[in-house]
Amino acid sequence: MPVNALYRDDFYLSTCEAVVTAIHDDGGIELDQTCFYATSGGQPGDTGFLERADGSKITLGLTKHGSSKDIVIHVPVEGEAAPAIGEKLVLHVDWPRRYKLMRMHTACHLLSVVCPFPITGAAVGEDESRVDFDMTDTIDKDEVTAKLMELVAQNHPVYLQWITDEELAANPGIVKSKNVRPPIGLGRVSLVCIGEDSAIDSQPCGGTHVSETQEVGQIHIAKIEKKGKENRRFRIRFGVPGDEA
Numbered sequence: 001m002p003v004n005a006l007y008r009d010d011f012y013l014s015t016c017e018a019v020v021t022a023i024h025d026d027g028g029i030e031l032d033q034t035c036f037y038a039t040s041g042g043q044p045g046d047t048g049f050l051e052r053a054d055g056s057k058i059t060l061g062l063t064k065h066g067s068s069k070d071i072v073i074h075v076p077v078e079g080e081a082a083p084a085i086g087e088k089l090v091l092h093v094d095w096p097r098r099y100k101l102m103r104m105h106t107a108c109h110l111l112s113v114v115c116p117f118p119i120t121g122a123a124v125g126e127d128e129s130r131v132d133f134d135m136t137d138t139i140d141k142d143e144v145t146a147k148l149m150e151l152v153a154q155n156h157p158v159y160l161q162w163i164t165d166e167e168l169a170a171n172p173g174i175v176k177s178k179n180v181r182p183p184i185g186l187g188r189v190s191l192v193c194i195g196e197d198s199a200i201d202s203q204p205c206g207g208t209h210v211s212e213t214q215e216v217g218q219i220h221i222a223k224i225e226k227k228g229k230e231n232r233r234f235r236i237r238f239g240v241p242g243d244e245a
Contacts, residue, residue: 002070004033008190009160011102011208014093020083027082028073029058035091036063037098038072042122043105043207046098050074050083051090058083069206097126098208100238103216104129106158106209107148107236109192110216112176113201114147115139119177120231124207128222129236136230141221144234145241148219155214156195161202162188168204176203 001021006013018031029050039045045063052058061077076082083089105124108131112119121132168174168189192209194200210216220241225233 001030001032003031003072005038005070005072006033006035007037007208008206010035011210014095014098016091018089018091020085020087020089023082023085024073026075027080028064028075029083030066030071030073031089031091034063034072034074035093036060036072036074037208038063038065040065040069041205041207043101043124046093048092048094050076051092052083053088056081058089099210100126102208102210103238104236105205105207106213107216107219109158109194109201109203109205109209110148110151110213111144111221111234111236112203113151113194114144115234121233122177127237130233131236132227132231132233134230135232137232139224139232141224141234142241144224145220148221151200152213152216152219155212156200157212158192158194158209159211161191161193161198163191164188174203 006016013035016033016035018033020029021032022030036046047060049060050058058080059077060074062075064073064075065071066073101124108122108124108129111131115133117133117135119131120134123130165187189204190206191202192205193202218239219236220239221234222237223235227233
């Protein structure tokens with residue numbers, strides 16, 4: 001059953017009520033609506049717990065998509081009790097983890113501004129993210145860090161705009177990823193915009209992000225790796241260079 005994915009319109013929503021609509025053989029739970037982000041586009045799915053009417057908790061270890069992007073499956077950790085179809089639950093996202101991923105994902109977008117090359121791969125993590133670019137240039141990681149922190153300090157707004165699948169198809173140049181296309185088929189595609197009137201950046205993305213660049217905090221490029229003749233991997237970490245804690 002298609003889910004009402006509340007996180008698509010409110011990245012800061014960490015709790016909501018929902019009703020169980022299906023239980024999978026592996027214990028996966030479908031709900032009529034959810035604030036849990038499902039693994040997609042290089043960003044891990046949310047963890048957290050489902051609260052039952054008696055106050056007991058069902059701890060979730062993974063949130064993933066089903067056979068399509070409009071199906072979200074909440075997977076409990078092994079040994080957790082199963083709810084009943086029709087049962088009402090209160091969802092609680094592990095907010096500190098989600099917020100770190102939001103900050104990191106936004107940092108990846110800023111990196112694509114500083115390094116305007118086609119993206120060949122990306123993975124968002126809680127403590128380190130990576131972005132791969134189709135590039136041959138030699139570039140200094142400290143110089144990239146300085147440019148990133150300049151964008152962070154300028155505190156540009158980060159917001160969503162929605163376009164139709166048809167509008168995306170008519171404007172393929174807005175897609176920065178070389179190998180992965182934005183998901184279509186839901187009727188609309190979200191553009192993550194940075195800066196007033198998208199002055200800094202605008203690109204299709206279904207992940208979660210902070211609302212202004214200063215929320216990213218202190219970040220730096222820890223390493224730039226050569227992954228082939230025309231591929232460079234940038235590793236982003238929180239903190240200042242040399243502080244890898």
